[in-house]
Amino acid sequence: MEETLTLSGDGLRKVFNRRTVFENVSFTAGSGSVLLITGRNGSGKSTLVKIISRVLSPTAGSVRFGPGGRETDDPWQTRIGLVSPYLQMFEEFTARENLSIAMRVRGLPFDGARADGLLERVALFPRRNDPVRTYSSGMKQRMKYAFALLHAPHLLILDEPMSNLDEEGVGIVRRIMEEQRSNGILVVATNDLTDIGHFDTQVDLNERH
Amino acid sequence: MSATEMTPARFLRSVIAIFLKDWRSELRTRYAISALLMFVVTTIAIILFSLGSEGASADALAGMLWVVIFFGAMSGLSRTFVMEEERGTTLTLQLIAPASAVFFGKLLFNLVLVLGLNIVTVLLYAGFITGFVIRNVPVFLVTILLGSFGFAAAATVIAAIIARANTRGTLYPVLSFPIMLPLLLTVINATRLASEGAFFQEAAGEFQILISYIVVVVVISYMLFEYIWKD
Amino acid sequence: MAIKILLGVLLTGVVIAGFGFPMSAAPQTWYELPVIPGLEDKARIIFFHVPTAWLSVVAFITSMLYAIQYLRKREAIDDIKSSAAAGLGFMFCILATLTGAVWAKFNWGSYWNWDPRETSIFVLLLIYGAYFSLRSAVEVEEKRATLASVYSIIAAVTSPFFIFIMPRIMTGLHPGAKGDPEGAGPVIEFKMSPNMRVIFFTSLIAFTLLFYWMFTLRVRAARLEAHHHSGG
Numbered sequence: 317m318e319e320t321l322t323l324s325g326d327g328l329r330k331v332f333n334r335r336t337v338f339e340n341v342s343f344t345a346g347s348g349s350v351l352l353i354t355g356r357n358g359s360g361k362s363t364l365v366k367i368i369s370r371v372l373s374p375t376a377g378s379v380r381f382g383p384g385g386r387e388t389d390d391p392w393q394t395r396i397g398l399v400s401p402y403l404q405m406f407e408e409f410t411a412r413e414n415l416s417i418a419m420r421v422r423g424l425p426f427d428g429a430r431a432d433g434l435l436e437r438v439a440l441f442p443r444r445n446d447p448v449r450t451y452s453s454g455m456k457q458r459m460k461y462a463f464a465l466l467h468a469p470h471l472l473i474l475d476e477p478m479s480n481l482d483e484e485g486v487g488i489v490r491r492i493m494e495e496q497r498s499n500g501i502l503v504v505a506t507n508d509l510t511d512i513g514h515f516d517t518q519v520d521l522n523e524r525h
Numbered sequence: 526m527s528a529t530e531m532t533p534a535r536f537l538r539s540v541i542a543i544f545l546k547d548w549r550s551e552l553r554t555r556y557a558i559s560a561l562l563m564f565v566v567t568t569i570a571i572i573l574f575s576l577g578s579e580g581a582s583a584d585a586l587a588g589m590l591w592v593v594i595f596f597g598a599m600s601g602l603s604r605t606f607v608m609e610e611e612r613g614t615t616l617t618l619q620l621i622a623p624a625s626a627v628f629f630g631k632l633l634f635n636l637v638l639v640l641g642l643n644i645v646t647v648l649l650y651a652g653f654i655t656g657f658v659i660r661n662v663p664v665f666l667v668t669i670l671l672g673s674f675g676f677a678a679a680a681t682v683i684a685a686i687i688a689r690a691n692t693r694g695t696l697y698p699v700l701s702f703p704i705m706l707p708l709l710l711t712v713i714n715a716t717r718l719a720s721e722g723a724f725f726q727e728a729a730g731e732f733q734i735l736i737s738y739i740v741v742v743v744v745i746s747y748m749l750f751e752y753i754w755k756d
Numbered sequence: 757m758a759i760k761i762l763l764g765v766l767l768t769g770v771v772i773a774g775f776g777f778p779m780s781a782a783p784q785t786w787y788e789l790p791v792i793p794g795l796e797d798k799a800r801i802i803f804f805h806v807p808t809a810w811l812s813v814v815a816f817i818t819s820m821l822y823a824i825q826y827l828r829k830r831e832a833i834d835d836i837k838s839s840a841a842a843g844l845g846f847m848f849c850i851l852a853t854l855t856g857a858v859w860a861k862f863n864w865g866s867y868w869n870w871d872p873r874e875t876s877i878f879v880l881l882l883i884y885g886a887y888f889s890l891r892s893a894v895e896v897e898e899k900r901a902t903l904a905s906v907y908s909i910i911a912a913v914t915s916p917f918f919i920f921i922m923p924r925i926m927t928g929l930h931p932g933a934k935g936d937p938e939g940a941g942p943v944i945e946f947k948m949s950p951n952m953r954v955i956f957f958t959s960l961i962a963f964t965l966l967f968y969w970m971f972t973l974r975v976r977a978a979r980l981e982a983h984h985h986s987g988g
Contacts, residue, residue, distance in 0.1 A: 334897060396620065417621075702882060742910075753903065
């Protein structure tokens with residue numbers, strides 16, 4: 317039963333207001349590997365990230381994620397975690413409430429101890445009962461990691477993973493990335509190669525116009 | 526069978542979680558509730574001022590009740606979607622919930638709001654507007670109940686459209702009115718019947734129309750919601 | 757080309773026959789139209805007003821069908837067709853409303869009476885107005901197409917309710933209505949003499965061809981414009 321998970325994109329194309337953002341984007345990444353997405357501003361990194369995250373439909377082509385590259389019946393909401401600058405928390409709620417919402421809206425039970433452990437890990441435990449709107453931008457960025465990891469997704473997608481983070485935050489995120497690489501698939505969209513130690517596959521969007 | 530498979534029970538939990546999220550958020554901000562309440566109070570005050578000491582016919586008053594409810598609904602029911610769009614949490618919800626669960630969660634939230642709105646409006650209306658008499662209360666109550674369902678159903682899907690169109694409030698009544706007109710005409714007619722003291726059987730046709738309207742709007746919204754919701 | 761010639765011939769014929777054929781209390785020849793008591797020359801509007809009303813409904817349905825097609829296939833051309841049909845529908849809807857209002861002034865004494873068909877055409881006007889307000893409010897083309905398609909479908913499935921509601925709340929004034937539930941439908945049951953019927957149905961066909969021709973023109977224009985934008 318333990319077939320390895322594979323993420324694959326096939327002939328992806330996105331047209332936006334009659335402008336082709338990119339076309340002919342294909343890739344494959346297996347369990348335990350890192351997929352790097354690079355490209356200058358406006359080359360469609362975030363667009364591709366959203367397509368892989370299933371919140372945006374491609375104009376053509378398809379993304380598949382599952383054992384041996386097949387789709388499973390499981391809803392993808394339980395299998396994907398995303399951290400990105402345009403992901404927003406429900407700011408009138410506290411960190412812990414946000415995590416509870418993330419699980420219950422997925423229809424999954426909320427494990428308070430696990431949530432506390434994650435908040436500890438991203439150094440937000442002391443502030444766990446404060447509304448997210450009172451957080452600094454670096455704290456919000458760390459909060460997004462707790463939000464993305466709570467359901468232990470097989471696929472973790474990071475868009476500009478280090479934005480707004482201080483040295484401590486960068487260290488936390490590096491350990492998270494290392495761990496995800498051994499547990500599943502990691503997708504990182506960035507132009508700063510110092511963000512990421514090692515990668516297995518690269519999609520360079522500068523070449524796909 | 527996988528632990529994460531989407532079962533009906535899990536879908537229902539998801540719907541309720543979305544409803545609770547919105548409800549708790551509403552209790553903290555009171556944005557929609559205060560808008561609805563103030564709208565109803567001001568509109569009824571305006572009606573009182575404009576009527577002065579002159580009465581109006583029971584027919585006209587039955588119609589005016591629904592004018593208050595329609596515009597009241599238009600002032601608050603788009604909140605649930607517009608809020609997500611304004612704060613950029615649409616994407617967050619897209620990541621964690623299936624589109625149809627979002628639709629039913631928001632529908633439930635709007636239904637609770639409309640029911641609350643209608644109860645308050647009817648109480649104020651009956652209390653302050655003297656010419657407004659209901660001779661058949663059961664017919665009236667069924668009308669209010671079915672009317673609330675119908676309003677919530679149509680208002681929710683149109684709210685999703687205007688939120689995604691980024692047009693905020695201005696287009697909401699414009700898009701809603703033609704869709705809600707069958708509903709409005711029917712509830713106005715049923716309220717008129719209730720105020721005249723018509724028998725339940727006489728209003729049965731109205732109720733049939735209301736029930737089929739609710740079913741049609743909920744089903745078509747459910748079918749089309751994914752297109753509205755997903756980019 | 758063939759369609760343009762056919763259209764020209766048919767419409768010219770309808771205009772000549774509709775306006776020019778004399779009316780007589782006891783028609784003797786094939787071209788004499790019978791006098792309908794209470795309507796007299798005012799009956800001639802049926803050859804022009806009814807086809808415009810008919811087209812506003814045809815366009816509405818056409819627009820919805822292309823909207824469904826757009827949501828299924830996501831091809832820009834289907835949205836272009838959907839909005840082109842709606843644009844023509846809006847125009848014919850305004851024409852039907854205006855010609856009807858003027859006629860109502862002379863026949864029923866006031867421009868507007870909230871008869872079931874007047875109400876229906878009014879609702880249709882509102883739907884078209886809302887549809888185009890929505891379109892102009894959305895910047896991104898794909899999103900505009902999707903939201904407009906969804907709205908068009910929702911409007912199309914809720915509007916048939918009027919067929920059941922109208923007879924319950926108002927009585928019909930239109931010829932052929934006589935307050936019976938049948939009269940509230942979109943199609944007029946109207947007793948016409950055979951020659952009137954020929955003119956009437958020829959006119960319906962001619963107007964439908966006119967709609968089709970204008971529709972293809974609009975789609976071609978929109979296509980060229982789209983091509984121009986993406987090419988530039």
